[in-house]
Structure formats: C-alpha cells, structure tokens
Amino acid sequence: MARHLIKTDVAIRNTKSTDATLRLSDGDGLYLLIKPNGAKWWRLDYSIGGKRKTLSIGVYPDTGLKAARNKADEARQLVAAGTDPSDVRKASKVQQAKVLEADKRIADGLPAVDSFEEVAREWFTKFSAEWAPSHADKIIRRLERDIFPWIGKRPIAEITAPELLAALRRIEERGAVETAHRAHQNCGQIFRYAIATGRAERDPSPDLRGALPSVKQTHHAAITDPKAIGELLxxxxxxxxxxxxxxxxxxxxxxxxxxxxxxxxxxxxxxLDKAEWNIPAGRMKMREPHLVPLSTQAVEVLRELHALTGDGRYVFPGARTNGRPMSDNAILAALRRMGFAKDEMSGHGFRAMARTILDEVLQVRPDFIEHQLAHAVRDPNGRAYNRIAHLAERRKIMQQWADYLDKLKAGADVIPLHKKA
Structure with a gap:
C-alpha cells in the first residue's frame, strides 16, 4: 500500500511557489511539482521493462489529492500486470480521436468508419500519378466493376478473407481468372495502405494464397522461322x-x-539526324526512359512518314484524327487482313521474333538483347544500367538486325533456325 506523505489539500495550498520548482512527494513515486509561476502538476515515476518512466496524473486543483492518489493506484496496478500505463493512455487518445472523427463523418453524411472504397480511392489518388494512364484506368475500372459493388461499403478494418474471396470468386466464375488474380493483388495493396495509415490492423489477402486457380500461361504469337519472317516482311x-x-x-x-x-x-x-528515339519513362513498362537506336532503314521510313504526319504530335496518328494515336487494334487488324491468324502472329510477336533471331542466328550477347528489349538488366553490382549503356554496341546490333531483315525480305539464303543444345 502506498505511503501518503502529503497530509491534506490544505498542506498543498499552504505551500508557496519559489524561484525554483518545488517537489512535494506523496510516496511510491507520486509527487506534485510546483512551478515558479504557481502551476501545480501531478507526476508518477515508475519502472517497467527495466526502464524508468514518468506519467502525468493531472493538474492541481482540478485533480485533487484524493483523485491523484486514485489515478496513481490504477497506474501501479497496470505496471504490476506488466502493462505500461503510458501505452494505455496513448491508445485511449487514439480511440478518442477515432470517435471524434466518426462523429464528424456522420455529421458530414459519411459512414462512421473508413470503408474499403474510400481507402481504395485514396490509395489510387496517391499512387496513380506514377503509373501509365492506361494502367491506372484498368485498375480503377477493375475495382469499380468487380470489387466495390460487393465490399466497397464495408469498413475496411472488418473485411475478412472469406468476404474478399467471395468477391474474387465472382470474377473467376465468369472465366476471368487472370483478372481475379490482379484484383487480389490490388486489394492486398489497398489493405497494406490501410494498415500504414492506421485504418486497419491486418491484410486478409495473404490468407487466400492458393484459393484461386492458377493462371494458364499464354504466349504472344510470333513468327520466328527466318523463311516465314521473309514472307511476313x-x-x-x-x-x-x-x-x-x-x-x-x-x-x-x-x-x-x-x-x-x-x-x-x-x-x-x-x-532523325542522330538516328535516335528517346521514349520517356512514363510510357515504359519498367518506368525507366529507353533509348532506341534507329537503323538507316528505320530512319528512311520515318522521313517518308514525316512528310505526312510531321506537323502533328503523333508519329502514327489515328485514321480519323491526328490528335490521337492509332488504335491499339490497328496493327493486329492489319496482320489479320494480310492473312496471318491470331495464333500465328501478334503485335508483341515482333519482340519475340527479334529476341530469338538475334540470339540463335546472329549470336548477339544476351545482355545486349535484353537491354534493347527494355527488360530489367543490372550490372555486376546489382545496379540498373542507364538508358545509354552499351549504346555503341546497340547501334551496331540494330543496323545488323535491319540488314538481316532486308536479306530475309529479298529471299536470300539464310542460316536456318536451330534450337541451342
């Protein structure tokens, strides 16, 4: 039981302030500080986890002697149970702030707690500026169509793994398994953002690992046989x-x-004079700027096209307006019109074509190929190469590649394609 050294409130009132701070001890760590300006503050010293700490009990006379002793006893009981009273006070303040915020939200006509949709839109606004517009558009449309209608209004801190799975199952059941996996990934990012900003305590998305069927890997159709490439050209x-x-x-x-x-x-x-195409980071998948050396053949095509579209913004404007680029289906449609089936050749197929031939026929160093493909290539120290790395070598490769394509188009004898052992 605490030893009480301060006899009564009268003793406190009779103690006058001085030029220095006075300390009236009541025993077992409780004391009253009397400041030179007359202010009186209750303090409690205690030890927990081997550390000496101090807790503010209140201001006298608002907190009288009896009230201060009661608060000190409550704090000592917490310490005896292994709980830091300072942590309890901080948690209480956080909870009070949440209550006040909830009251304000209700007054503003909003839900009392942060809903999944509100947090998701806040997350999207914060990070979408760093994404390509097309990528950002896909994410918000995916959330609006497949997630918000089912769990959007639920408090984000209360959403369980089964609830999230039920929403993802709706996507899976219509055959969009890859979309379901992407939505799962986006929801995980949103939950982690909620945790970081104090709106949730855990992310239920990892609990669903293995709950969705695997995505069947598909490859972009590509022509890689030299003779067939000549026919395509x-x-x-x-x-x-x-x-x-x-x-x-x-x-x-x-x-x-x-x-x-x-x-x-x-x-x-x-x-065109330097024979270079500098693609800005905002349009690149890896969010890094990319430099494409242009062969003499590529420059020739571009100079011819410049006479038609050079006064506009886009090199390849749409057929109906030069204020927008050509549609993402234009090249595919042209390939189909020329008789190349969707399982035979695609727009992405030109990348696989170059990668295969440069490696297996022209024997170009793999890291040079990967760099020109704008894949993540790192130096021996683990650092990403900058956009002009190996530029002299890549200029030679791009010219060598264009010359090889000319030979294939002319129907010249070419080295047949053989798989490496």
Missing part, C-alpha cells in the same frame, strides 16, 4: 491499307518495342 511491303499503319508495320520489326510504345510514339521523341 514481303506481305507488309504489299499492304494496301492506311499508309500510316503500313509504316508502323514496317517499323515494328526493326525496333521491336512494345505495341503501346510504338503506336504512341511522338515526333518530339525522335531525332
């Missing part, structure tokens, strides 16, 4: 459709960038 030269689309088809095998990077190319990015 001759078909492109004979294409009778929209001239801009024809130029895109002629350029695609020479530069082997991703279809979205090609169709959104801007004249401001291309220096």
């Amino acid at each position: 001759r078909a492109i030269d004979g294409y009778q459709g929209y001239f801009v689309t024809k130029c895109a088809l002629r350029i695609a095998p020479m530069v082997f960038v991703r279809p979205g990077e090609l169709r959104k190319a801007e004249w401001a990015e291309i220096d």
Whole structure:
C-alpha cells in the first residue's frame, strides 16, 4: 500500500511557489511539482521493462489529492500486470480521436468508419500519378466493376478473407481468372495502405494464397522461322491499307518495342539526324526512359512518314484524327487482313521474333538483347544500367538486325533456325 506523505489539500495550498520548482512527494513515486509561476502538476515515476518512466496524473486543483492518489493506484496496478500505463493512455487518445472523427463523418453524411472504397480511392489518388494512364484506368475500372459493388461499403478494418474471396470468386466464375488474380493483388495493396495509415490492423489477402486457380500461361504469337519472317516482311511491303499503319508495320520489326510504345510514339521523341528515339519513362513498362537506336532503314521510313504526319504530335496518328494515336487494334487488324491468324502472329510477336533471331542466328550477347528489349538488366553490382549503356554496341546490333531483315525480305539464303543444345 502506498505511503501518503502529503497530509491534506490544505498542506498543498499552504505551500508557496519559489524561484525554483518545488517537489512535494506523496510516496511510491507520486509527487506534485510546483512551478515558479504557481502551476501545480501531478507526476508518477515508475519502472517497467527495466526502464524508468514518468506519467502525468493531472493538474492541481482540478485533480485533487484524493483523485491523484486514485489515478496513481490504477497506474501501479497496470505496471504490476506488466502493462505500461503510458501505452494505455496513448491508445485511449487514439480511440478518442477515432470517435471524434466518426462523429464528424456522420455529421458530414459519411459512414462512421473508413470503408474499403474510400481507402481504395485514396490509395489510387496517391499512387496513380506514377503509373501509365492506361494502367491506372484498368485498375480503377477493375475495382469499380468487380470489387466495390460487393465490399466497397464495408469498413475496411472488418473485411475478412472469406468476404474478399467471395468477391474474387465472382470474377473467376465468369472465366476471368487472370483478372481475379490482379484484383487480389490490388486489394492486398489497398489493405497494406490501410494498415500504414492506421485504418486497419491486418491484410486478409495473404490468407487466400492458393484459393484461386492458377493462371494458364499464354504466349504472344510470333513468327520466328527466318523463311516465314521473309514472307511476313514481303506481305507488309504489299499492304494496301492506311499508309500510316503500313509504316508502323514496317517499323515494328526493326525496333521491336512494345505495341503501346510504338503506336504512341511522338515526333518530339525522335531525332532523325542522330538516328535516335528517346521514349520517356512514363510510357515504359519498367518506368525507366529507353533509348532506341534507329537503323538507316528505320530512319528512311520515318522521313517518308514525316512528310505526312510531321506537323502533328503523333508519329502514327489515328485514321480519323491526328490528335490521337492509332488504335491499339490497328496493327493486329492489319496482320489479320494480310492473312496471318491470331495464333500465328501478334503485335508483341515482333519482340519475340527479334529476341530469338538475334540470339540463335546472329549470336548477339544476351545482355545486349535484353537491354534493347527494355527488360530489367543490372550490372555486376546489382545496379540498373542507364538508358545509354552499351549504346555503341546497340547501334551496331540494330543496323545488323535491319540488314538481316532486308536479306530475309529479298529471299536470300539464310542460316536456318536451330534450337541451342
């Protein structure tokens, strides 16, 4: 039981302040500090976990002697049970803040707690500026169509793994297994953001690992046989459709960038005199700028096209307006029109074509190929190479590749493609 050294409240009132802070001890760590300005503060010293700590009990006379002793006894009981009273006080303040926030939200006509949709939209607003617009659009549409209708209004801190799985199952049941996996990934990112910002305590998404069927791996159709590549190139030269689309088809095998990077190319990015195309980070999948050396053949095609579209923003504008790039289906449609089936050749197929031939026929160093494909390539110290790394070598490779394509198109004898042992 605590030893009480301060006799009564009268003793406190009779104690006058001085130029220095006075300390009236009541025993067992409880004391009253009397400041030079007359202010009186209750304090409790205690030890927990081998550390000496101090807890504020209140201000005298609002907290009288009896009340201060009661508060001190409650704090000592917590310490005896292994609980730090300072932590309890902090948790209480957090809870009080939540109550006040809930009251404010209700007054504003909002739910009393953070819903999944509110947190998700906050997360999206914060991070989507760093994404490509097309990628951001896919994510928000996926959430709005497949997640918000089912768990969007639920308090994010209360959502369970079975609830999340039920929403994902709806996506899976319509045959969109890959979309279900992507939605699962996005929900995990949102839950982790909620934890970091104090709106949830755990992320239920890892509990669903293995609950969704695996995604069947599909590969973009690509022509990689040299003889068949020659036939494709001759078909492109004979294409009778929209001239801009024809130029895109002629350029695609020479530069082997991703279809979205090609169709959104801007004249401001291309220096025909230097024979370079600098693609900004915002349009690249890896969010890093990429430099594409242009062969003399590629420059020739671009100079011809510049006479038609050079006054506009886009190298390959749409057929109806030059204010927007060509559609993402233009090259695919052209390939189908030329008679190449969807399981035979795709827009992405030009990348696989180049990667295969450069490696297995032209014997180009694999790291040079990966770098020109804008894949993540790192130096021996684990650092990402910058966009001009190995530029001299890559210029030679891109010219060598364009010259090889010309030989295939002309029907010259070529080295047959054999798989490496």
